[in-house]
Amino acid sequence: xxxxxxxxxxxxxxxxxxxxxxxxxxxxxxxxxxxxxxxxxxxxxxxxxxxxxxxxxxxxxxxxxxxxxxxxxxxxxxxxxxxxxx
Amino acid sequence: xxxxxxxxxxxxxxxxxxxxxxxxxxxxxxxxxxxxxxxxxxxxxxxxxxxxxxxxxxxxxxxxxxxxxxxxxxxxxxxxxxxxxxxxxxxxxxxxxxxxxxxxxxxxxxxxxxxxxxxxxxxxxxxxxxxxxxxxxxxxxxxxxxxxxxxxxxxxxxxxxxxxxxxxxxxxxxxxxxxxxxxxxxxxxxxxxxxxxxxxxxxxxxxxxxxxxxxxxxxxxxxxxxxxxxxxxxxxxxxxxxxxxxxxxxxxxxxxxxxxxxxxxxxxxxxxxxxxxxxxxxxxxxxxxxxxxxxxxxxxxxxxxxxxxxxxxxxxxxxxxxxxxxxxxxxxxxxxxxxxxxxxxxxxxxxxxxxxxxxxxxxxxxxxxxxxxxxxxxxxxxxxxxxxxxxxxxxxxxxxxxxxxxxxxxxxxxxxxxxxxxxxxxx
Numbered sequence: 001x002x003x004x005x006x007x008x009x010x011x012x013x014x015x016x017x018x019x020x021x022x023x024x025x026x027x028x029x030x031x032x033x034x035x036x037x038x039x040x041x042x043x044x045x046x047x048x049x050x051x052x053x054x055x056x057x058x059x060x061x062x063x064x065x066x067x068x069x070x071x072x073x074x075x076x077x078x079x080x081x082x083x084x085x086x
Numbered sequence: 087x088x089x090x091x092x093x094x095x096x097x098x099x100x101x102x103x104x105x106x107x108x109x110x111x112x113x114x115x116x117x118x119x120x121x122x123x124x125x126x127x128x129x130x131x132x133x134x135x136x137x138x139x140x141x142x143x144x145x146x147x148x149x150x151x152x153x154x155x156x157x158x159x160x161x162x163x164x165x166x167x168x169x170x171x172x173x174x175x176x177x178x179x180x181x182x183x184x185x186x187x188x189x190x191x192x193x194x195x196x197x198x199x200x201x202x203x204x205x206x207x208x209x210x211x212x213x214x215x216x217x218x219x220x221x222x223x224x225x226x227x228x229x230x231x232x233x234x235x236x237x238x239x240x241x242x243x244x245x246x247x248x249x250x251x252x253x254x255x256x257x258x259x260x261x262x263x264x265x266x267x268x269x270x271x272x273x274x275x276x277x278x279x280x281x282x283x284x285x286x287x288x289x290x291x292x293x294x295x296x297x298x299x300x301x302x303x304x305x306x307x308x309x310x311x312x313x314x315x316x317x318x319x320x321x322x323x324x325x326x327x328x329x330x331x332x333x334x335x336x337x338x339x340x341x342x343x344x345x346x347x348x349x350x351x352x353x354x355x356x357x358x359x360x361x362x363x364x365x366x367x368x369x370x371x372x373x374x375x376x377x378x379x380x381x382x383x384x385x386x387x388x389x390x391x392x393x394x395x396x397x398x399x400x401x402x403x404x405x406x407x408x409x410x411x412x413x414x415x416x417x418x419x420x421x422x423x424x425x426x427x428x429x430x431x432x433x434x435x436x437x438x439x440x441x442x443x444x445x446x447x448x449x450x451x452x453x454x455x456x457x458x459x460x461x462x463x464x465x466x467x468x469x470x471x472x473x474x475x476x477x478x479x480x481x482x483x484x485x486x487x488x489x490x491x492x493x494x495x496x497x498x499x500x501x502x503x504x505x506x507x508x509x510x511x512x513x
Contacts, residue, residue, distance in 0.1 A: 038435060038452045041459050042510060049507050057461030 004077075004084045005070045011046045012066060015039055025067030033066075047073060053080050087181045088133045088159065090167040091122060092213065095194065098171065099139070102237045103394055104411030104429045104447060105351065105368050107491050110138045110146065112170035115334055115349050116240040117247030118255065118299060118317045124174035127254070129166065129181055135159040137213045141490035145483045160210040167198040167217070171233040175250065179229065187220050188229040196231050200224065236399065238391065238406050241364050244349055245296065245332035248315035252278070252297035262300065276314060280304070296331060325357060336369075338476055347381070348407065353476055365407035368430065370472050372415045379422035381407035389425040392444040394498055401425065411447060413469045429495060431465050431488065446499040448492055455506030456499070462492055 002010075005025065013020035016033050029035040035043065044060045047053075047069070053076050063069050077084035093099065093110045102111055112122035119127075126134065135153040138146050147154040166181055179188065179197060185204045188196040198220045200208065208219040234240065258275045262283030270277065272293030279285060282303040289310045291298055296315030300306065304318045309326040317334040318324060325342040329335065333345050336352030343356060346363040350356075354367055358375035365379055382405055383389060389406040390398040408422045411430025416422075420436045428434065429447030437454055445451055450459020466488065470480040 041450060041452050041457050045457055045507060045510060049511060057458060058463055061460055 002086045004074050005066075007050055007086065008047070008066060008070050008073060011050050012043065012069075015042050015046055023066055025065065025070065027066050028064050029066070029069075030064070051077055051082060051084065053077055053082055087129075087131055088135060088163045088165050089126065089129055089131045090135050090137065090159065090165055091125070091170055092137045092167050092195070092217070093139060094169050094171055096139070098194070100394055100396075101235060104409055104427065105237060105366060107430050107447060107495070108142065108368070108412045108487065110136065110142070110170065111234075114237070114240055115336060115351060116244055117251035117334060118301075119251060121170050121174070121234070125168060125170070125172070125177070128174040128177055129168075131166075131181070133163070141494075142487050145487045148481070148483055155213075157210055157213060157216075160208075160213065160216055161205050162202070164202050165198070165200045165205070167195070167200070167220075169194075169196050169233075171235070172196055173232040173234060176230075176232040179231070185220075185224045187224050187226050188231060189221070189226055190233065191228070193221075195221070196229060196233065198224070236391075236393075236401070237366055237409060238364075238401050238403065241347065241349055241366050241406065242403055244334055244347065245315050248299075248317050248332065248334060249296055251317070252276070252299055252315070255299065257299075262304075272314065286310075301337075319352060330363075347405065351412075353473075353478070363407045364405045365410065367408075367410045368412035368414070370413045370469060371410055372472065373410075374416050374418040374420060376418055377416045377420040377422070379408040379426065380424040381405050383424050391425040392427050394427075394446075394495070396498075413465070413472070415468070429499075430491060431462070431469070433459060433465065433468075444498075444502075446502050447495040449499055449502060453510075455509045456502035457506055458503055462488070 009020045009023045012023055016035055027033050048055055051073055055076055063072050074084050091112050099106050113120050137155055143155045153159050185201045187198045190196055195217055207223055208216050257278045260279045261281040262279040264285040265287045267287055269290045276293035276297040279300045280302040283300045285306045286308045288308040289306045291312050293314040298312055298314040298316045300318045301320045303321045305323045307325050310324045312329045313331045316329050319335050319337040321337055322335050322339040327341045328344040330346035332347035334349045335341055336350050338353045339350055340355045340357050343359040344361045348362050348365040350367045351369045353369045354371040356373040360376045360378045362379055363381035386404055388400055388402050388404055390400045392398050406425045408426040410428045414428055414432045416434040417436055419438050420434050421440045423440050423443050426443050428445045431447055432445050432449045434451045448462055449456040473480045
């Protein structure tokens with residue numbers, strides 16, 4: 001079963017064209033992983049597709065690190081009745 | 087006689103989107119002035135009241151000094167209720183006389199002249215019921231009145247309308263400041279430069295093929311070329327641009343590059359190079375450097391436009407550029423296809439390729455697809471900043487109206503976002 005963290009890392013790696021094994025929870029999307037603003041938009045879109053959820057744009061874009069994204073997505077999955085782990 | 091402007095039904099207003107998403111139809115421009123100003127000039131009245139779609143009533147009330155959606159005006163005087171689709175120049179209906187209701191071929195209201203003594207039988211609590219009762223109880227006629235059917239007709243009629251408006255204004259000559267050297271071609275009777283306007287050196291004003299009206303406090307920077315028929319609005323700055331024939335630039339714009347046969351509503355920026363032709367651009371639009379639209383297909387066939395993405399409509403014209411809604415921003419190098427519809431409050435970040443012909447309102451067009459982007463909150467923040475730069479204020483009333491537009495335009499946007507997601511997943 002893939003954990004939320006694994007799925008978040010896989011999407012991040014795909015959008016930012018990185019190796020998933022090099023992505024750490026403490027990594028900042030912008031400062032450490034080099035996400036530009038347009039890639040942030042794509043990341044949010046792809047997280048929504050991956051997890052089948054709707055995220056508030058402002059809240060989603062205020063998430064700075066991979067670990068915080070995992071927490072945020074887990075919380076949204078819970079609120080929207082979606083199974084977070086696959 | 088009291089003139090009541092009653093905005094058209096939604097199915098007709100849609101033919102004037104994206105500009106009409108945020109304003110009643112009579113606020114649209116053609117020539118020097120709005121459709122309302124033309125109707126008022128034709129009918130010669132200053133007693134005016136309005137009925138607009140509910141979602142824009144509060145904002146419109148804050149902008150005008152006449153009653154808005156106030157049913158108390160449906161009594162006390164002879165009334166002339168007019169649909170703004172009616173073209174003022176051919177509207178030769180007497181403003182007073184016995185009651186009659188003018189209908190189009192589909193039975194939709196064009197005008198209703200209601201004598202004061204007939205008002206009691208129509209009721210006054212609801213304008214919709216008032217009109218329905220007028221149709222049922224008053225004589226109906228099918229008048230020979232011309233109407234505007236689609237927004238691009240304003241663009242295509244602009245050349246002729248500028249010439250007519252120039253004649254109607256009855257002004258010519260130079261009241262502003264013209265610094266030398268300059269070149270003025272054509273008869274000076276075809277040029278009017280209003281008080282407070284400044285023409286810098288090295289400007290060409292070419293009225294050989296039509297009149298040119300430079301309104302108050304406008305400023306023409308060096309190397310600008312203005313070809314008539316052309317109207318430059320109040321406090322607008324032309325930054326070395328080529329303003330080709332048939333262009334109406336509303337107030338407080340900043341215009342560079344090349345503009346041809348286009349209407350710019352006002353308060354918009356196209357500061358840098360790039361071509362905008364046969365386009366209608368809304369308010370608070372910013373076109374980034376080298377934003378360019380096509381207005382002619384390479385096979386010279388007539389241009390079709392996707393209105394709100396529902397259906398492609400053949401304009402019947404070989405020259406139609408872009409329709410761009412209020413508050414939309416384009417990035418540098420944006421390339422707009424012939425007959426493009428770019429909704430209001432959209433943000434276009436291009437990758438240098440030609441855009442799709444329909445981009446919905448509030449879309450964030452990123453990396454070749456429509457996305458939700460950073461949401462409408464960020465777009466509102468940008469709108470607030472843009473307006474404050476011109477000493478205008480974004481208010482809660484603006485926000486409420488735009489929230490309603492956001493909801494109205496959601497189906498088309500959501501569909502486009504869905505397609506965008508699929509494209510992203512397939513990359």
